[in-house]
Amino acid sequence: MTSDGxxxxxxxxxxxxxxxxxxTRQRREEIVAAAARTFAEQGYAAxxxxxxxxxxxxxxxxxxxxxxxxxxxxxxxxxAVTREPNEENLPLLDAAGTPSQRLAALVGGHLRHLHxxxxxxxxxxxxxxxxxxxxxxxxxxxxxxxxxRVREVIAAGMRSGELTVxxxxxxxxxxxxxxxxLSNWFRPGRGLDLDAVVEGYVDLVxxxxxxxxxxxxxxxxxxx
Numbered sequence: 557m558t559s560d561g562x563x564x565x566x567x568x569x570x571x572x573x574x575x576x577x578x579x580t581r582q583r584r585e586e587i588v589a590a591a592a593r594t595f596a597e598q599g600y601a602a603x604x605x606x607x608x609x610x611x612x613x614x615x616x617x618x619x620x621x622x623x624x625x626x627x628x629x630x631x632x633x634x635x636a637v638t639r640e641p642n643e644e645n646l647p648l649l650d651a652a653g654t655p656s657q658r659l660a661a662l663v664g665g666h667l668r669h670l671h672x673x674x675x676x677x678x679x680x681x682x683x684x685x686x687x688x689x690x691x692x693x694x695x696x697x698x699x700x701x702x703x704x705r706v707r708e709v710i711a712a713g714m715r716s717g718e719l720t721v722x723x724x725x726x727x728x729x730x731x732x733x734x735x736x737x738l739s740n741w742f743r744p745g746r747g748l749d750l751d752a753v754v755e756g757y758v759d760l761v762x763x764x765x766x767x768x769x770x771x772x773x774x775x776x777x778x779x780x
Contacts, residue, residue, distance in 0.1 A: 630686055639698050642701060659762055659766065674739045
């Protein structure tokens with residue numbers, strides 16, 4: 557963690573990718589996705605590196621070129637639903653606009669990311685205890701930082717008079733719990749598409765839960 561509470565990012569993470577590096581990252585992503593599906597279907601404790609290799613379609617020895625252990629793969633799964641949202645969604649809170657508009661954009665970004673990473677999110681919820689203490693502390697750090705950034709924008713909206721909730725911290729927990737619940741029920745093709753869900757959640761969260769009048773949050777829905 558940095559001095560201001562932000563999760564640290566390694567220099568390697570900011571390097572310009574090479575063609576070989578891009579292939580390596582793609583293979584790691586394939587392993588993480590296949591492992592998440594396997595963990596979700598069979599449970600983390602029941603799965604070994606052999607089952608993960610079979611799910612990816614590689615030799616077991618090849619798996620160890622990318623991950624040293626099964627726990628390292630679970631750690632990567634958890635990063636996909638903690639560090640990744642910090643990187644992809646939190647810039648929406650730094651964009652131009654009212655606090656309500658920025659929160660509306662975050663709702664859309666959060667839901668779209670959660671839909672894309674639904675399996676990883678479910679695995680992260682159920683298998684977090686299997687991480688080493690160091691990895692679990694890092695995952696918790698990303699989650700707390702995300703919560704803190706959302707809470708700060710809600711508090712800014714309260715100060716400006718846009719939002720009428722009495723407690724920013726409580727509102728943050730309620731908002732994120734509501735958004736994260738999407739992974740439990742939403743499936744495409746069951747009467748609702750993701751765009752409609754995003755629009756409905758923006759109204760439910762920003763207007764009805766946080767109490768923002770429409771003039772404070774309405775913006776181009778292409779940015780939500």
